[in-house]
Amino acid sequence: MLAVNYSTIRNHLKDYCDQATDNHETVIVTRKGEKNVVIMSLERYNQLEKAARNAEYLAMIDRGIAQLSAGMGKEHELLEVDE
The missing domain is CATH 3.40.1620.10 (YefM-like domain)
Incomplete structure (x- = not known):
């Protein structure tokens, strides 16, 4: 640096x-x-942006798992797809 x-x-x-x-x-x-x-460099900038997006996505998944663990999930029927 x-x-x-x-x-x-x-x-x-x-x-x-x-x-x-x-x-x-x-x-x-x-x-x-x-x-x-x-x-x-633009290459380095893009790497940092991708890492930030991945961290946000993983945090969202962690929040969802925590909500399910806390009993805040809902059960739904699966939809049938006609072929």
Whole structure:
């Protein structure tokens, strides 16, 4: 992980973008007022987004299991499908 101030990034943006994409580096751009940003490859971003979606889905399944364990489930008849 690299931390670089705004002025340096502005003067060397291509180099830091290459670091992010070619070397899988995460670049933190420090700015005044603690309004920092992060530069990372799209591949890494997509991995993080997928992991977040998976975690949300697993949490939803865990909540459902907990509800069933607490007796909050309902039993239904299965529907017959005509072929």
